[in-house]
Amino acid sequence: MLEKIYKATSPDNWCHLCASTDWSVCTIARFAKHTDLGLHWRKRQEPEGEILLAYGDKPDFVAYVLSGVVRIVKILSNGREEVVDLLYPGDFLGAPLHLPSDFAFEAATDVELLAMDAGDFEAATAKSRELQTAFIRLREREVSLARQRILLFAAQRTLERVAIYLSIRHHRRARLMNQRVQDRAIISLMGRKDLASYLGTTIETVSRHLHHLSRIGVIRIVDNRRFEILDPDRLLHISGVSRDDIRMFWQGCGRLVEIRNGVAALRQ
Amino acid sequence: MLEKIYKATSPDNWCHLCASTDWSVCTIARFAKHTDLGLHWRKRQEPEGEILLAYGDKPDFVAYVLSGVVRIVKILSNGREEVVDLLYPGDFLGAPLHLPSDFAFEAATDVELLAMDAGDFEAATAKSRELQTAFIRLREREVSLARQRILLFAAQRTLERVAIYLSIRHHRRARLMNQRVQDRAIISLMGRKDLASYLGTTIETVSRHLHHLSRIGVIRIVDNRRFEILDPDRLLHISGVSRDDIRMFWQGCGRLVEIRNGVAALRQ
DNA sequence: CGCGTAATTGACAGGACTCAAATGGGGTGG
DNA sequence: CCACCCCATTTGAGTCCTGTCAATTACGCG
Numbered sequence: 001m002l003e004k005i006y007k008a009t010s011p012d013n014w015c016h017l018c019a020s021t022d023w024s025v026c027t028i029a030r031f032a033k034h035t036d037l038g039l040h041w042r043k044r045q046e047p048e049g050e051i052l053l054a055y056g057d058k059p060d061f062v063a064y065v066l067s068g069v070v071r072i073v074k075i076l077s078n079g080r081e082e083v084v085d086l087l088y089p090g091d092f093l094g095a096p097l098h099l100p101s102d103f104a105f106e107a108a109t110d111v112e113l114l115a116m117d118a119g120d121f122e123a124a125t126a127k128s129r130e131l132q133t134a135f136i137r138l139r140e141r142e143v144s145l146a147r148q149r150i151l152l153f154a155a156q157r158t159l160e161r162v163a164i165y166l167s168i169r170h171h172r173r174a175r176l177m178n179q180r181v182q183d184r185a186i187i188s189l190m191g192r193k194d195l196a197s198y199l200g201t202t203i204e205t206v207s208r209h210l211h212h213l214s215r216i217g218v219i220r221i222v223d224n225r226r227f228e229i230l231d232p233d234r235l236l237h238i239s240g241v242s243r244d245d246i247r248m249f250w251q252g253c254g255r256l257v258e259i260r261n262g263v264a265a266l267r268q
Numbered sequence: 269m270l271e272k273i274y275k276a277t278s279p280d281n282w283c284h285l286c287a288s289t290d291w292s293v294c295t296i297a298r299f300a301k302h303t304d305l306g307l308h309w310r311k312r313q314e315p316e317g318e319i320l321l322a323y324g325d326k327p328d329f330v331a332y333v334l335s336g337v338v339r340i341v342k343i344l345s346n347g348r349e350e351v352v353d354l355l356y357p358g359d360f361l362g363a364p365l366h367l368p369s370d371f372a373f374e375a376a377t378d379v380e381l382l383a384m385d386a387g388d389f390e391a392a393t394a395k396s397r398e399l400q401t402a403f404i405r406l407r408e409r410e411v412s413l414a415r416q417r418i419l420l421f422a423a424q425r426t427l428e429r430v431a432i433y434l435s436i437r438h439h440r441r442a443r444l445m446n447q448r449v450q451d452r453a454i455i456s457l458m459g460r461k462d463l464a465s466y467l468g469t470t471i472e473t474v475s476r477h478l479h480h481l482s483r484i485g486v487i488r489i490v491d492n493r494r495f496e497i498l499d500p501d502r503l504l505h506i507s508g509v510s511r512d513d514i515r516m517f518w519q520g521c522g523r524l525v526e527i528r529n530g531v532a533a534l535r536q
Numbered sequence: 537c538g539c540g541t542a543a544t545t546g547a548c549a550g551g552a553c554t555c556a557a558a559t560g561g562g563g564t565g566g
Numbered sequence: 567c568c569a570c571c572c573c574a575t576t577t578g579a580g581t582c583c584t585g586t587c588a589a590t591t592a593c594g595c596g
Contacts, residue, residue, distance in 0.1 A: 147353050
């Protein structure tokens with residue numbers, strides 16, 4: 001199904017060796033192309049609920065998300081799981097340097113990953129300073145994103161948070177698929193529990209707001225997980241933020257170009 | 269005043285060349301010591317309200333916070349300033365690689381910085397792969413912290429958020445000063461506006477909660493900016509989180525050791 | 537068909553935001 | 567030195583939002 005929506009372009013436009021989500025990874029792409037660092041990606045499918053990396057474990061792989069949503073959770077001492085961040089198609093996953101992870105990474109939906117052995121990646125990083133610089137830039141963007149994410153909470157109204165989130169997902173999807181943000185489109189989210197935890201509210205409130213948006217004709221509820229954005233502009237207006245304010249969330253995300261030999265291509 | 273609370277130790281315990289906030293920077297420290305990379309730090313004083321780095325500007329320095337609080341703000345299109353993060357003594361400041369900053373960095377209180385020219389730092393980084401790896405590790409911790417920060421909002425009760433924040437500041441101060449967390453101590457915060465923005469609430473609510481905590485004898489309001497933590501354990505209990513849950517916030521923060529020749533020393 | 541989970545819907549109470557006014561402190565100028 | 571202003575903070579009253587609890591519905595699966 002995912003393959004269907006990929007746009008076919010000339011082979012020169014994309015790289016078979018890597019998946020670049022932004023210009024910094026493009027550096028990795030070019031480097032992988034022009035030298036032989038042994039950057040071999042492989043495609044992985046993981047079902048919803050799968051634990052990709054447990055808390056405290058040393059990661060043995062790095063990966064890009066191709067489809068689906070990965071949730072980053074922190075388990076509190078009282079047993080509750082809090083979603084601290086989410087990774088979408090085009091995002092990078094995995095701590096380098098074999099540092100034990102502070103969080104658990106789980107598949108919030110069925111996910112497709114483009115993965116690579118952490119040892120290989122590290123070896124390549126150690127060999128190439130250029131690659132190391134690119135990696136720092138990648139991390140730099142992650143710090144920015146984690147901070148931007150906090151802006152979601154700047155909106156005290158939970159309806160605004162839901163609207164902001166839907167808008168961001170819509171913008172990201174549009175960019176990934178090389179489509180216009182003005183067009184209506186279907187985005188698929190994770191379950192209400194993850195949504196609520198991520199937005200700092202409850203499943204009941206999320207449910208109410210989604211149905212409210214549905215009643216006033218801004219979105220259409222396809223099924224429990226999928227929503228069609230009917231009126232992107234009004235959704236953005238309800239969210240109370242401008243397009244500029246959420247630019248950081250989708251800017252720098254990769255664009256899907258083609259898939260061939262089981263390797264998807266993302267380019268800046 | 270700051271000098272008074274520094275503990276004097278033998279000269280071998282600290283490094284004149286750098287200020288290390290955690291083990292990763294210790295690598296920078298050792299490296300600076302054993303080679304001649306030209307890592308020269310200088311002390312800087314900045315008054316409250318000073319803009320250290322404007323939005324979109326390319327940073328020309330990197331620095332460690334020695335005292336005071338630096339706020340990282342995002343200016344929304346409607347003109348409102350949202351505090352997305354705060355830097356405390358021992359934290360690292362400044363994007364590398366001369367990337368334009370996504371945020372503005374401002375002095376939330378009077379601050380002391382230990383600064384270095386970004387060019388020098390970058391040159392040293394380029395020369396040493398070891399330094400580069402150390403820097404990646406530093407950034408890694410920053411991503412973790414930015415995500416941990418989101419846990420503040422997991423508490424829907426604003427009183428809990430205020431209590432969590434006070435607890436975290438108290439734990440950080442205790443660690444920095446090599447004191448026990450059980451002891452009462454005075455912490456100095458920024459203005460109510462920054463507090464409210466950071467905690468995702470309003471200045472009125474923050475004011476009410478602080479006075480509530482004062483009335484029940486958990487804290488003592490010294491003046492508008494300073495608060496004495498009278499009962500750290502009860503404060504933690506009110507916050508609703510365990511010490512484990514907030515460990516990430518203060519673990520890995522440096523310890524103040526000594527100041528000499530205008531250079532403060534922080535060690536793991 | 538029956539079960540368990542996820543999601544919806546309703547009723548209700550309490551917390552937090554909003555608006556508004558009073559208080560306090562620091563700095564400036566007369 | 568004092569009066570004055572400006573700003574930050576405090577305090578109060580009222581309303582709405584949203585969390586909580588509870589019951590119902592929908593859905594997937596064996």
